[in-house]
Amino acid sequence: MIEWVHPGFIFIFGALLIPFFKGRWKQAYLLLPPTAAFISLLAISKGAFGTLPYSVWHIPFLEYELVFGRVDKLSMVFGYIFVIAAFCMIVYALHEKSSSEHMSQFVYVGSAIGVIFAGDLFTMYIFWELMAIASMLIIWFHGGRGSEKAHEAGFRYVIWHLFGGIVLLAGIIVYVASTGSIAFNAFSWGSGIEYLPSYLIFFGFILNAAVPPLHAWLPDAYPEATKIGGVFLSAFTTKSAVYTLIRGFTGCETLIYLGTIMAIYGIIFGLLENDIRRSLAYSIINQVGFMVAGIGIGTFLALNGAIAHAFCHILYKGLLWMAMGSILFATGRSKCTDLERYHKAMPWTFIFFTVGALSISGFPLFNGFTSKAMTFAAAAEYMDIIWLLLTLASVGVFLHYLDLFEGLKFPYYTSASERGHIKVGDPPVNMVLGMGLTAFLCVFFGVYPQPLYNLLPYPVDFIPYTVPHVVGTLSLLAFCGLAFLLFSPLLKRTKTITLDTDWPFRIAGEKFIWFCERPLTSFASSVDSGMKRIASHFSVFGKNPVTGTRMTMDIIGMALLKPFVSFFHLVIDPIYKYYERDLAEVKKKPIEEPMETVPIGTAVLLIIIFFLMYLIITLMWGWLAP
Amino acid sequence: MAKITKKDLFHAFYVCLFALALAEVSVLLFLHPHSAVWLEEIPGFNAMYGFLSCAILILVAKALGYWLKKEEDYYEEKVGED
Numbered sequence: 014m015i016e017w018v019h020p021g022f023i024f025i026f027g028a029l030l031i032p033f034f035k036g037r038w039k040q041a042y043l044l045l046p047p048t049a050a051f052i053s054l055l056a057i058s059k060g061a062f063g064t065l066p067y068s069v070w071h072i073p074f075l076e077y078e079l080v081f082g083r084v085d086k087l088s089m090v091f092g093y094i095f096v097i098a099a100f101c102m103i104v105y106a107l108h109e110k111s112s113s114e115h116m117s118q119f120v121y122v123g124s125a126i127g128v129i130f131a132g133d134l135f136t137m138y139i140f141w142e143l144m145a146i147a148s149m150l151i152i153w154f155h156g157g158r159g160s161e162k163a164h165e166a167g168f169r170y171v172i173w174h175l176f177g178g179i180v181l182l183a184g185i186i187v188y189v190a191s192t193g194s195i196a197f198n199a200f201s202w203g204s205g206i207e208y209l210p211s212y213l214i215f216f217g218f219i220l221n222a223a224v225p226p227l228h229a230w231l232p233d234a235y236p237e238a239t240k241i242g243g244v245f246l247s248a249f250t251t252k253s254a255v256y257t258l259i260r261g262f263t264g265c266e267t268l269i270y271l272g273t274i275m276a277i278y279g280i281i282f283g284l285l286e287n288d289i290r291r292s293l294a295y296s297i298i299n300q301v302g303f304m305v306a307g308i309g310i311g312t313f314l315a316l317n318g319a320i321a322h323a324f325c326h327i328l329y330k331g332l333l334w335m336a337m338g339s340i341l342f343a344t345g346r347s348k349c350t351d352l353e354r355y356h357k358a359m360p361w362t363f364i365f366f367t368v369g370a371l372s373i374s375g376f377p378l379f380n381g382f383t384s385k386a387m388t389f390a391a392a393a394e395y396m397d398i399i400w401l402l403l404t405l406a407s408v409g410v411f412l413h414y415l416d417l418f419e420g421l422k423f424p425y426y427t428s429a430s431e432r433g434h435i436k437v438g439d440p441p442v443n444m445v446l447g448m449g450l451t452a453f454l455c456v457f458f459g460v461y462p463q464p465l466y467n468l469l470p471y472p473v474d475f476i477p478y479t480v481p482h483v484v485g486t487l488s489l490l491a492f493c494g495l496a497f498l499l500f501s502p503l504l505k506r507t508k509t510i511t512l513d514t515d516w517p518f519r520i521a522g523e524k525f526i527w528f529c530e531r532p533l534t535s536f537a538s539s540v541d542s543g544m545k546r547i548a549s550h551f552s553v554f555g556k557n558p559v560t561g562t563r564m565t566m567d568i569i570g571m572a573l574l575k576p577f578v579s580f581f582h583l584v585i586d587p588i589y590k591y592y593e594r595d596l597a598e599v600k601k602k603p604i605e606e607p608m609e610t611v612p613i614g615t616a617v618l619l620i621i622i623f624f625l626m627y628l629i630i631t632l633m634w635g636w637l638a639p
Numbered sequence: 640m641a642k643i644t645k646k647d648l649f650h651a652f653y654v655c656l657f658a659l660a661l662a663e664v665s666v667l668l669f670l671h672p673h674s675a676v677w678l679e680e681i682p683g684f685n686a687m688y689g690f691l692s693c694a695i696l697i698l699v700a701k702a703l704g705y706w707l708k709k710e711e712d713y714y715e716e717k718v719g720e721d
Contacts, residue, residue: 277696284700285708393675400676405692412693481672485679488659489689495656496693503701509708519714 019082020050020096021130021140024123028116040107040443043115047100050126054092057084077195080132086470087320091129091256093468094324095122097454098248098331105335105447106241114154118245121147125249129256133195134185137257141181141221145174148250151242152234163237169515170234173220177227181217184210200261215262221254222305223298224271225278229515231298232282236290236347240338243290247297247334248327255304255323264311269395272306273402275299280409284416284504285511290337290347292417293330296373299406299413300326306403307388310395313471318387320469325380325458329372332451336366339440339448340421349420349506361439365448370418372455374411377486380455383462383477386486390475408493415497416504560599567596660686 027046034042073079099122109115124147127140149171155163188210189195200211220227235246262268279299286292300322307319339362341347372379375386385407392400439445458465466473554561570592577585664682666672678684 280696281700281703284696285704390675397676397678401678401688404688405695408689408692409696412696479672481666481670481674484659484662484666485685488663488683488685491652491656491659492686492689493693494652496690496697500694500697503697507704507708508711510711510713511704512707512709512713 018049018053019127019130020053020092021123021126023050023053024099024119024126028119028123031115031119032112039112043103043107044100046119047096047103050096051093051100054089054096057082057089074135077133077135079136081127081136082130083132083197084130086468087256087259088129090320090324090468090470091252092126094327095126095129095249095252098327098451099245101328101447101451101454102241102244102248102331102335103447104450105244105338105444107443107447108441109241111154114151114239114242117147117150117154118242121151121245121249125253128253132197134188134197135195137197138178138182138185141217142175142178144250144253145171145178148246149174151246152238154242155237155239160237166234166237169519170230173227173230177217177220180213180220184213184215184217187213197260199263202262202265211262215265218254218257218261219271219305221250222258222301223251223254224275224305225298226514228275228278228298229513229518232286232291232294232513233515235294235297236288240341244331244334244338247293247330251297251301252323252327255301255308255319258305258308259316259319263308263316265309268305268309269399270309272302272304272309273399273406275302275305276403276406277409278302280406280413282511282513283413284409287350287420287506287509288348289352289417289420290334290341292413292420293333293337296333296410296413297330299410300330300373302406303385303388303403306399307391310388310391310399312391312394314387314394314475315391317466317469317471317473317475318384318389318391321384321462321465322388324465324468325372325384325455328451328458329369329379329381329455332365332448332455333369333373335444335448335451336362336369339444342440342444343438348508349417350508352421359439361445361448365452366421368452368455370414372459374414374490375407375486376490377478377483378456378459380458380462380465382486383459384465386477386482387473387475404489408489411490411493412497415494416501419501419504420506560602564596564599567592567599571596656686 023046027049031039031042103118106115106118121144124140124143128137128144131137131140149167152163152167152170185195188200191207191210200214201208202211216227223231231251235243238246258268276299279295279297279302283292283295283299286295304319304322304326307315307322337347340352340359343359343362344352346352368379372381375381389400389403389407392403462477466475550561550564553564571589574585574589574592578589660683663685667680667682672679674680678688681687
């Protein structure tokens with residue numbers, strides 16, 4: 014058995030030490046956990062692949078055994094990309110001084126890695142929830158003390174995720190109860206009540222994968238995170254959900270349709286959005302759509318495509334978020350309608366954004382081309398219409414980024430002589446380095462995809478660089494560009510937000526709160542005051558039955574007569590008035606114990622009568638009893 | 640060195656388009672690539688489909704925009720109503 018250290022725990026426990034370092038030391042320390050995690054992955058890959066699947070780190074829990082480290086090719090490829098991406102992102106984040114923000118990022122990354130290596134459902138669930146909470150904290154760090162908007166978005170975010178988590182937990186419980194096993198392997202799929210645990214777990218997974226209509230948390234919350242937080246968030250939650258879908262629901266046909274819808278949905282909403290970070294968030298939905306469709310097709314080629322795409326997507330989407338983060342860093346703006354021309358002032362940012370955009374659009378020589386193509390080839394073998402729709406969405410990606418370039422006012426068709434007049438510059442050197450590293454990897458895997466193909470779980474016999482494929486892709490993209498030139502005036506950005514599927518929740522939620530605050534509360538308070546009145550009445554009755562009876566008679570009489578007062582005015586009114594007067598008179602006196610004094614003889618007489626009755630009853634009892 | 644103007648860039652782009660369309664047709668004629676989708680056997684399919692899908696997406700986005708785009712303070716306003 015190979016000794017190894019769980020890379021997720023390196024991040025999670027590494028986070029605890031962050032506050033003890035300051036300044037340069039802290040920056041040096043921050044790079045340590047990702048490096049150590051990478052070494053741990055390398056070490057395990059040497060020993061583990063001999064006997065696949067290979068498991069270590071069993072921990073007894075209740076009557077089950079938790080498997081923290083299931084190492085096989087599938088978990089390793091995700092493990093590698095998570096650690097590599099985390100390294101690039103941490104370099105990008107080095108200038109940040111807040112220890113707590115770094116800590117939440119580390120815990121977030123660590124728990125995502127924990128999900129990847131979890132070999133059973135309980136372990137997976139624990140890391141799943143930890144990930145939701147850590148990511149909520151990342152959103153809350155916006156603006157140091159946390160701006161109001163980020164705070165609200167973080168709440169909405171965590172409500173979605175806790176809901177998904179509870180459904181997932183319910184599914185796990187039903188699954189464990191019905192099968193007696195907590196192993197996290199492929200779930201059975203079909204129609205009927207016996208598949209209930211599969212449905213519930215599926216729901217939990219696709220919520221995290223941001224499948225419409227369960228996706229609204231993503232464009233709502235990610236853009237509210239900090240410049241750095243957004244970069245981290247873009248990579249881990251959705252991709253760990255992609256991993257769990259591959260584990261659990263490979264070949265589930267529903268996923269093909271959901272994925273295709275996602276891919277197109279993300280593009281259309283991305284085009285409508287004014288805030289570029291929101292637009293990038295929709296682009297995540299679009300990209301995950303391709304992966305989800307690939308998982309649904311479920312052939313080796315499609316799965317390889319989905320995994321390679323997830324791998325590359327983490328890199329280029331991280332890069333795009335980094336570039337957008339540095340624009341935000343320099344200008345404090347992220348809306349198309351607020352941005353001006355910055356390409357002169359921020360050349361590095363501009364170059365890296367371009368690399369990210371070309372990668373995501375799938376241009377040859379960039380990693381989108383070498384990864385996404387496998388999913389498309391698999392879709393073409395599966396069904397023509399799916400291939401057509403996915404290609405439409407893929408063309409749309411290029412359109413989307415052309416449109417973002419226009420939004421960013423990058424000069425893709427303006428003359429080089431136009432000068433930027435804004436005094437902004439490229440961000441700190443570590444941010445540029447982080448972007449540079451990521452951009453390098455994007456180009457590296459685009460030019461030389463073999464190392465990536467070697468990592469994939471199934472043998473790859475796919476050659477991306479064939480003449481028909483390159484020419485076909487280029488002409489798809491170029492003619493998309495032509496259509497964009499002709500139609501782009503239609504896409505003019507406006508100072509608006511776009512409604513999405515969170516609308517019913519946000520509006521209904523608000524109505525629900527209103528209902529709670531107004532009708533429900535007034536009903537509750539009326540019940541409350543009614544009970545108090547009855548209680549006080551009883552206390553009057555207890556203190557003084559005579560007055561109490563009189564009051565009760567008055568109140569009942571008034572209540573009975575009230576409806577008739579206006580009809581039979583002459584007869585009823587005097588009686589009603591009498592009751593009213595009487596009640597007022599009763600209430601005038603303070604209600605206390607009876608104040609009428611009785612002569613002492615009367616009291617003695619009463620006592621004698623009482624004793625006499627007692628005597629009689631006793632005698633009668635003796636006589637009656639047998 | 641002569642300045643590159645916007646017009647030059649556009650001309651270069653149109654030349655590229657033409658070259659690509661030509662390349663696509665000639666690839667189909669001379670290399671006879673095997674494709675899993677019969678549509679790809681149509682000459683110039685990629686070019687047409689690229690143009691068409693871009694146009695469709697823009698038009699659909701535009702149409703949906705009329706319905707879904709709202710003022711930026713849409714949700715805040717709703718909260719303020721009561």
